[in-house]
Amino acid sequence: MATENAAAAVIDGKAFAQTLVTRVGGAVERLIASHGVKAGLAVVIVGEDPASQLYVRNKGETTLKAGMRSDTHRLADTTTQEELLALIAQLNADDGIHGILVQLPLPAHIDSNAVLDAISPDKDVDGFHVVNAGRLAVGQDGLVPCTPLGCLMLLKDQLGDLSGMNAVIVGRSNIVGKPMAQLLLGESCTVTIAHSRTKDLPALCRTADILVAAVGRPEMIKGDWIKEGATVIDVGINRVPSKDPVKAAEGKTRVVGDVAYEEAAQVAGRITPVPGGVGPMTIACLLANTYTAACRSVGATPEKLG
Numbered sequence: 001m002a003t004e005n006a007a008a009a010v011i012d013g014k015a016f017a018q019t020l021v022t023r024v025g026g027a028v029e030r031l032i033a034s035h036g037v038k039a040g041l042a043v044v045i046v047g048e049d050p051a052s053q054l055y056v057r058n059k060g061e062t063t064l065k066a067g068m069r070s071d072t073h074r075l076a077d078t079t080t081q082e083e084l085l086a087l088i089a090q091l092n093a094d095d096g097i098h099g100i101l102v103q104l105p106l107p108a109h110i111d112s113n114a115v116l117d118a119i120s121p122d123k124d125v126d127g128f129h130v131v132n133a134g135r136l137a138v139g140q141d142g143l144v145p146c147t148p149l150g151c152l153m154l155l156k157d158q159l160g161d162l163s164g165m166n167a168v169i170v171g172r173s174n175i176v177g178k179p180m181a182q183l184l185l186g187e188s189c190t191v192t193i194a195h196s197r198t199k200d201l202p203a204l205c206r207t208a209d210i211l212v213a214a215v216g217r218p219e220m221i222k223g224d225w226i227k228e229g230a231t232v233i234d235v236g237i238n239r240v241p242s243k244d245p246v247k248a249a250e251g252k253t254r255v256v257g258d259v260a261y262e263e264a265a266q267v268a269g270r271i272t273p274v275p276g277g278v279g280p281m282t283i284a285c286l287l288a289n290t291y292t293a294a295c296r297s298v299g300a301t302p303e304k305l306g
């Protein structure tokens with residue numbers, strides 16, 4: 001039965017992420033004290049996309065906040081694949097760098113898979129290397145993609161044991177949908193992955209106790225697609241014109257998710273907002289992965305953070 005004026009609990013990813021960054025900072029300090037190693041992250045960005053520049057700046061600032069080394073390599077969009085591969089080889093060989101992130105998307109003249117697979121799997125803090133995808137699939141320790149890892153932390157914090165729950169993931173990308181499915185399967189959820197060819201997506205979504213939206217289409221998932229009381233994780237980051245027509249005409253934008261938040265919040269039990277939900281968790285998990293990689297590089301056991 002629908003409750004009148006029901007409103008979902010808002011999952012505060014921003015606050016959770018801040019706590020996680022603080023915890024990573026403490027663990028980083030202890031690794032310096034015990035092993036003399038300061039965790040270091042290198043971020044590589046090719047080209048001038050303003051949204052990418054913003055993410056890269058946020059990542060750099062948060063990395064420093066956690067007491068880590070943060071190097072940013074800004075390359076022109078005319079950079080050749082060979083030049084990029086040479087930089088990665090140099091970072092792979094650098095003992096002070098434990099994590100390497102190459103910001104996606106890359107310019108069209110560069111083969112992204114070739115670049116991602118050139119990163120040493122032990123430094124692949126994005127978890128995009130085929131070896132880390134394989135480790136996740138077979139349940140071995142590796143590095144897990146940051147966005148799905150952050151979503152899982154929020155879900156476990158909210159719901160505790162996830163076993164037996166029906167999880168529907170909308171989106172099958174290698175960076176979000178597929179690894180999210182592996183993680184939830186690992187938690188003994190019953191997992192369904194939906195995509196652009198899925199039949200009757202609204203009906204499928206209504207079966208979900210856990211609904212993860214990673215589509216890249218602004219506010220596509222409507223309130224009446226959601227089962228009452230479900231937990232909704234909105235991964236989408238979409239820039240749309242500002243609500244104010246004057247500001248919109250000036251080119252001002254706002255960020256919305258893949259879920260129609262206002263109506264979904266009337267039905268869901270819990271929901272992540274955009275902004276302030278999954279996005280900040282992605283950055284916090286990037287730091288956690290860099291710390292984990294730094295520990296493994298010296299044979300230390302990483303502290304449990306999530």
Ligand SMILES: NC(=O)C1=CN([C@@H]2O[C@H](COP(=O)(O)OP(=O)(O)OC[C@H]3O[C@@H](n4cnc5c(N)ncnc54)[C@H](OP(=O)(O)O)[C@@H]3O)[C@@H](O)[C@H]2O)C=CC1
Binds near residue numbers: 175194214238
């Ligand atoms: N918060 C964060 O930290 C991050 C947010 N994002 C955001 O998450 C979203 C998804 O990103 P990403 O996974 O890279 O996106 P991709 O574009 O790689 O994948 C989108 C997926 O959605 C599916 N899809 C597209 N249209 C529909 C539709 N009408 N019905 C059902 N499924 C559909 C596609 O299906 P098909 O395979 O059939 O084409 C595809 O599997 C984006 O908004 C992105 O900005 C991404 C990374 C990190």
Ligand SMILES: Nc1nc(=O)c2c([nH]1)NC[C@@H]1CN(c3ccc(C(=O)N[C@@H](CCC(=O)O)C(=O)O)cc3)C=[N+]21
Binds near residue numbers: 103126274278282283
């Ligand atoms: N190699 C690689 N790894 C990535 O992890 C990667 C990438 N490439 N390319 C781009 C996407 C996108 N992404 C985001 C990370 C944080 C926020 C984030 O912190 N968002 C805030 C602010 C949103 C805003 O206002 O713009 C929030 O949601 O609250 C968003 C998006 C990482 N990505």
